[in-house]
Structure formats: structure tokens, C-alpha cells
Amino acid sequence: GGPVKEFTGEEVAEHCTRDKRVWVTYKDGVYDVTDFLDMHPGGAQRLMLAAGGALDPFWAMYAQHNTDEVRQMLEGYRVGTL
Ligand code: HEM
Numbered sequence: 676g677g678p679v680k681e682f683t684g685e686e687v688a689e690h691c692t693r694d695k696r697v698w699v700t701y702k703d704g705v706y707d708v709t710d711f712l713d714m715h716p717g718g719a720q721r722l723m724l725a726a727g728g729a730l731d732p733f734w735a736m737y738a739q740h741n742t743d744e745v746r747q748m749l750e751g752y753r754v755g756t757l
Contacts, residue, residue: 679755679756680705680754680755680756681755681756681757682705682754682755682756682757683757684700684757687699687700687705687727687728687757688727688728689727690707690726690727691726691727691728692726693709693712696709697709697712697722697723697726697727698726698727698754699722699725699726699727699728699729699730700728700729700730700731700757701729701730701731701734701749702731703756703757704749704750704753704756704757705753705754705755705756705757706749706752706753706754707752707754708722708749708752710752711748711752717737721733730749
């Protein structure tokens with residue numbers, strides 16, 4: 676593959692509103708999920724709880740995310756790596 680952009684946790688944390696774009700991390704992946712907010716089956720408000728930070732603890736609580744389909748969907752929003 677091509678070059679992979681690397682971001683710090685601080686940079687990710689700045690992206691915590693729709694205006695600044697909503698980024699989340701999952702494992703070492705960094706994702707811009709702004710365009711997914713209004714498509715989230717669990718609602719935009721719940722997704723915003725993870726804005727600027729890690730999805731992992733939320734996905735551990737809500738096991739319906741633990742499928743290849745959901746992980747592939749997330750990969751579609753990848754902007755880089757931590
Ligand atoms: C459901 C994706 C973040 C809570 C779902 C489903 C998808 C999805 C595809 C449907 C799963 C199915 O039933 O087949 C995502 C993505 C996220 C994200 C891509 C991040 C970018 C979150 C967060 C929370 C959350 C942070 C909780 C704080 C839920 C809940 C449901 C759900 C409660 C079930 C909704 C229902 O069936 O009524 N999510 N999710 N999600 N998600 Fe998320």
C-alpha cells in the first residue's frame with residue numbers, strides 16, 4: 676500500500692465536533708466518521724460519546740459491533756494510524 680498517515684492521540688482529540696470533523700480510533704486505526712454520524716443505527720448522539728477518542732471501550736459494551744461487516748464498514752472511513 677501507499678504511505679500511511681500517522682496521528683497522535685492529541686490530534687485525534689481535536690476532532691470532536693461536526694465542525695472540526697469527528698474522528699475516532701479503534702485499536703491503532705484512525706477514522707473520520709463525520710459522514711457516518713447520521714447513518715449510525717445507534718444514533719449520532721451515542722456515536723458522539725466516542726468523538727475524539729477510542730471506540731474500543733464502547734464496542735466492548737455493545738457487542739453488536741463485533742462482526743467483520745461492521746469492522747469493514749469502519750475501514751471505509753480510515754484516514755490513518757496512531
Ligand atoms: C448499532 C456501527 C459507534 C452504540 C450499530 C450498527 C452498526 C454500528 C453498523 C448496527 C449493528 C447491527 O445490528 O447489525 C458503528 C460505528 C461506530 C459506532 C461504525 C463508530 C464509528 C458506537 C458507539 C456506541 C454505539 C460509540 C455507544 C456509545 C450502538 C448501539 C447500537 C449500535 C446501542 C444498536 C442500535 C439498535 O439496534 O437499536 N452501530 N457504531 N455505536 N451501535 Fe454503533
